[in-house]
Amino acid sequence: MSPEAVAAERVYRGLKQVILEGRFAPGTMLVVTSLAREFGTSIAPVRDSMQRLVGERLLDLHIGGGFQMPRLTVDGLTDLYSWHQDLIKLALKFRRSGTSSSDYQPAFPSIDDNDTHAVAEATAELFLHIASYSGNPEHVEAVRSVGERLHATRIRETKLSNRLHELERIWALARSGPSRDAQEAVRRYHRRRLRQVSRLIPSEDQV
Incomplete structure (x- = not known):
């Protein structure tokens, strides 16, 4: 090079x-x-x-x-969260037989819920791993893309409590629980954020 x-x-x-x-x-x-x-x-x-x-x-x-920088609107952030939810639920629904989680060691058990940057990075890492369940690399890249566009907002999610508990719940069910239960945990994770969209946008940028 x-x-x-x-x-x-x-x-x-x-x-x-x-x-x-x-x-x-x-x-x-x-x-x-x-x-x-x-x-x-x-x-x-x-x-x-x-x-x-x-x-x-x-x-x-x-x-x-x-x-x-792209402007952030209530409708735009709502669409991003909703699209991310759809992608993760699809990966869980169409998980390829034999997909293993043994090589993945999540970071969130060792980080502090107040370390918002670390929580945001652990969130991205977890959802990328779940995206790989589909066996389709395009699925992973789609989750990576929307995750990057959500990253700064995830850093501002300090208004939401128990974020690490949410990740632990999703991971436990994605790893060994029924697909429908994992999808429900993912839905609840996103529902919390969709209800708080207006609070997650800097006040000067709300539309």
């Missing part, structure tokens, strides 16, 4: 990480020159990275030029 390609990949990964962590509020315009200085690179790798992130729907092209 050429030095230019290495630099571009480094910028892409670094920019994606700070976006997922919620550094930029919904609707924020990203300044290419400032980010280039921060990452110690020229403008070109930053623009290329932003274009990749537009393709992943983690950034939007601004109508007047430039790049901005």
Whole structure:
């Protein structure tokens, strides 16, 4: 890999990480020159990275030029949670025979419920593992994509208590319980969030 390609990949990964962590509020315009200085690179790798992130729907092209964080609306967040729920329930419903969970060691037993970043990462990890039950890599990528778009919101889910207990319940049922019980746990997990959508959006961005 050429030095230019290495630099571009480094910028892409670094920019994606700070976006997922919620550094930029919904609707924020990203300044290419400032980010280039921060990452110690020229403008070109930053623009290329932003274009990749537009393709992943983690950034939007601004109508007047430039790049901005997608705006977060009640309807939009509702759709994201609902789509994520549908994907996970499908993976459980169509779990491929012989799928093993023995190689997966969830992180949530060892983290603090107040460590919201760690909880968000453990949530993404668990649902990606469940997505793999279908045996279809496209299913996994769909869950990864919507999970990344939900990540900053998951960090703001501090308003919801017992998040780790929810994950433990889902995991216990997904691992060894009846499919219908696991799907019900997933439905309850999402129902809690769908009821709180307006509280999970920064007040200035509610529509």
